[in-house]
Amino acid sequence: MNAEPSNVAATHGPVRIVGAGLLGASIGLGLSAQGVPVTLSDASPTAQALARDVGAGAIARTEDAVPTLVVVAVPPDVAAQVVAGELRAYPGAVVTDVASVKSVILAELVAMDSLDLSRYVGSHPMAGRERSGAGAASADLFVGRPWVITTRAGLHPQALLAVRSLAVDLGAGPVQMTPAEHDDAVALVSHLPQLMASLTAGRLVEAPEAALGLAGQGLRDVTRIAASDPRLWSAILTGNAAAVGTHLRGVRDDLDGLLEALDRAAVDGPLALGAIAGMAGVISAGNDGAARIPGKHGGLRKRYSEVTVLVPDEPGELGRLFTEIGEIGVNIEDFQMEHATRQRVGMAIVSVIPASATTLEVALEERGWRVVAP
Numbered sequence: 001m002n003a004e005p006s007n008v009a010a011t012h013g014p015v016r017i018v019g020a021g022l023l024g025a026s027i028g029l030g031l032s033a034q035g036v037p038v039t040l041s042d043a044s045p046t047a048q049a050l051a052r053d054v055g056a057g058a059i060a061r062t063e064d065a066v067p068t069l070v071v072v073a074v075p076p077d078v079a080a081q082v083v084a085g086e087l088r089a090y091p092g093a094v095v096t097d098v099a100s101v102k103s104v105i106l107a108e109l110v111a112m113d114s115l116d117l118s119r120y121v122g123s124h125p126m127a128g129r130e131r132s133g134a135g136a137a138s139a140d141l142f143v144g145r146p147w148v149i150t151t152r153a154g155l156h157p158q159a160l161l162a163v164r165s166l167a168v169d170l171g172a173g174p175v176q177m178t179p180a181e182h183d184d185a186v187a188l189v190s191h192l193p194q195l196m197a198s199l200t201a202g203r204l205v206e207a208p209e210a211a212l213g214l215a216g217q218g219l220r221d222v223t224r225i226a227a228s229d230p231r232l233w234s235a236i237l238t239g240n241a242a243a244v245g246t247h248l249r250g251v252r253d254d255l256d257g258l259l260e261a262l263d264r265a266a267v268d269g270p271l272a273l274g275a276i277a278g279m280a281g282v283i284s285a286g287n288d289g290a291a292r293i294p295g296k297h298g299g300l301r302k303r304y305s306e307v308t309v310l311v312p313d314e315p316g317e318l319g320r321l322f323t324e325i326g327e328i329g330v331n332i333e334d335f336q337m338e339h340a341t342r343q344r345v346g347m348a349i350v351s352v353i354p355a356s357a358t359t360l361e362v363a364l365e366e367r368g369w370r371v372v373a374p
Contacts, residue, residue: 008034009031009034009035009036009165009169010165010168010169011031011034011036011069011162011165011166011169012036012068012069013031013036013037013038013067013068013069014036014037014038014039014064014065014066014067014068015028015031015036015037015038015039015057015067015068015069015070015071015166016038016039016041016060016064016067016069016070016071016086016090016093017038017039017040017041017056017057017070017071017073018041018042018070018071018072018073018074018082018086019041019042019072019073019074019082020040020041020042020044020047020048020050020051020056020073020134021042021047021073021132021133021134022128022129022131022132022133022134022136022137022141023073023098023125023127023128023141024040024042024051024056024071024073024098024134025040025050025051025054025056025133025134025137026056026127026137026138026139026141026142027056027071027073027098027142027166027170028040028051028055028056028057028137029054029055029056029137029138029139030139030140030141030142030169030170030171031057031166031169031170032055032056032057032139033055033139034169036169037057037058037065038056038057038058039057039058039059039060039061039064039067040052040056040057040058040059040060041059041060047133047134050133050134050135051134051137054134054135054137056134056137066090066092066093067090067093068092068093068094068162069093069094069095069096069162069163069166070086070090070093070094070095070096071096071097071098071166072086072095072096072097072098072099073097073098074097074099075099075231075232075235075236076099076100076101076104076105076235076236076239077235077238077239079097079099079105080104080105080108080109080112081108082097083095083097083105083109083120084109084112084115087115087116087117087119087120088114088115091116093119094119094120094121094158094159094162094163095119095120095121096120096121096122096123096162096163096166097122097123098123098124098125099122099124099239100124100186100190100236100240101183101186101236101239101240102122102124102148102150102179102182102183103179103180103182103183103240104239104240105122105239106122106150106152106179117154117155118154118155118156118159119156119159120155120159121149121150121155121159121160121162121163122149122150122179122182123147123148123149123150123163123167124147124148124150124182124186125141125142125145125146125147125148125167125170125172126145126146126147126148126186126190127141127142127145127172128141129141132229132232140171141170142167142170142171142172143170143171143172144171144172144173145171145172145173146172146173146174146175147167147170147172147173147174147175148175148176148177148182148185149163149164149167149174149175149176149177150176150177150178150179150182151176151177151178152178152179183240183242183243184243184246186240186243187240187243187244187246187247188243188247191236191237191240191243191244191247192244192247192248192251193225194225194226194228194233195237195244195248196222196251197222197223197224197225197226198226198228200219200222200223200226201223201226202226204223216338217336217337217338217339254282254285257278257281257282258278258279258282260274260278261274261275261276261277261278261279262275262278262279264278265279303354304333304334304351304352304353304354305351305352305353305354305356305357306349306350306351306352306357307349307350307351307352307357307360307361307364307371308347308348308349308350308371308372309321309347309348309350309364309369309370309371309372310345310346310347310348310369310370310371310372311337311345311346311347311348312344312345313339313344313345313346314344318337318346318348321348321369324364324367324369325350325360325364328359328360328363328364330352330356330359330360330363331352331353331356332350332351332352333351333352333353334350334351335348335349335350335351336348336349336351337349347372
């Protein structure tokens with residue numbers, strides 16, 4: 001059932017969404033919940049119908065009112081052609097795309113004839129899920145997430161305002177960048193992690209079963225995003241090839257230094273000159289880099305204490321743990337779940353502010369939970 005429209009959106013409809021996948025359907029859900037009229041168009045009738053059925057909007061018809069805003073939510077390798085078609089079809093509408101690369105799309109559009117690019121604003125909400133398609137869509141997908149809006153010369157201020165309003169209406173925080181700045185940033189914080197996860201997971205294809213049986217949460221964390229769509233990611237990576245290549249070469253240089261240290265240790269023993277320092281340098285740099293990743297409230301990540309609790313692998317047990325932590329009066333700042341292979345128990349790692357850690361441990365033990373000592 002759709003939420004009751006709030007009618008407080010700054011976005012003025014009708015809004016036309018081209019591409020009824022995860023992003024397009026989530027945008028439609030968010031706008032529809034605020035009373036903004038939305039129409040949906042997709043090359044796949046099935047995807048289009050599914051997005052309609054989950055409440056993302058109505059299927060587009062030729063007799064629809066002319067849109068004021070068009071959102072193109074298609075893969076980056078076809079985004080420019082679709083944007084161009086929408087600019088020509090609706091000469092009074094602002095057109096934005098939400099593809100994950102920006103420079104190559106703009107370059108393709110500039111090379112086309114007779115396009116009013118003052119009405120085109122490239123944008124990119126930094127949000128997603130492991131599952132794709134309208135069935136995974138959520139009206140809250142963008143809440144609290146950055147939404148990059150790319151700026152350039154010749155862009156009409158009202159077009160920029162329309163896309164900014166869209167981002168704010170969906171709960172996102174607008175961030176302005178040039179296309180090149182955006183592409184370099186996502187190459188580092190999104191595209192490079194995807195490749196590192198895929199490369200690591202690729203080494204497991206022919207791994208012995210005995211080795212896989214030893215896998216812990218560290219391997220699961222590193223490879224979590226490796227289960228991605230190869231076709232979509234091929235389009236993303238080739239579309240941002242220059243920026244991704246730059247950061248991959250940086251990783252290659254780091255790997256060369258690490259391999260040199262490992263070779264010394266392998267040939268001359270673990271105390272070989274430079275071996276320990278070379279490895280420690282890599283780990284230390286990782287510590288420094290991880291410390292710069294913003295925390296859940298923005299800014300530098302805060303340091304929390306971790307309380308590890310054994311949770312039976314039975315229905316309702318994890319929910320009971322969360323409920324009792326709430327009753328104790330402690331806020332969960334972060335959470336991880338580790339599973340022991342072939343065991344009917346998991347380890348819930350609850351991050352809390354340091355001042356609450358001892359209180360939580362004592363209170364949980366009093367309630368019968370087994371707390372694992374650090």
